[in-house]
Amino acid sequence: MFHLQPKKKPPAKITFDLSKVPLIDSSGLGLLIVANEITGENKNITLKNPMDQVRQLFDVCKIDKLMDITP
Template sequence: MNDVTVKFEQAKSKLICKIEGDFDAYHSAEIKKTIKEQLEKSKDTKIVLDMSNVPYIDSAGLGTMVSLLKDARNLQKELVLASLRQNVKRIFEMTRLDKVFKIVDIPEEA
């Protein structure tokens, strides 16, 4: 089982959150807790989740994403997804979540 890491870096006027590893039932609670803490602490109004190193996401991961999106909106912040791999992007399209999230090709576009 691969561990998941979440790293944060400050870009101008936005917080970039790099997730590495499978975003699945085993890891989603931990990922959510880490990102939610940053959402609440950060002064930035835009949070970009860099998903370039997420090879796999399951329904638990998607649920976590939706939950984080709600948290961000409650805090008047924008959550943007960046650099989704083709297979992950396809899951967002199949579940129509690509209509719910703002998805960009690279973090710089957010």
């Protein structure tokens, strides 16, 4: 498994505004999961305003178990 070792303390919380993101592929999903691992705990990432297609991907992948999703 790949582990990142940040050089400085990561932010406690990260918010991604997805209001202008019509599609997320596997690379984008992987980035969100790595960001979640860097923060150290679940629910330290907030995904704001995902479009319908992106929200459907999050529902299928059960991302809401790891991150907060706000309308």
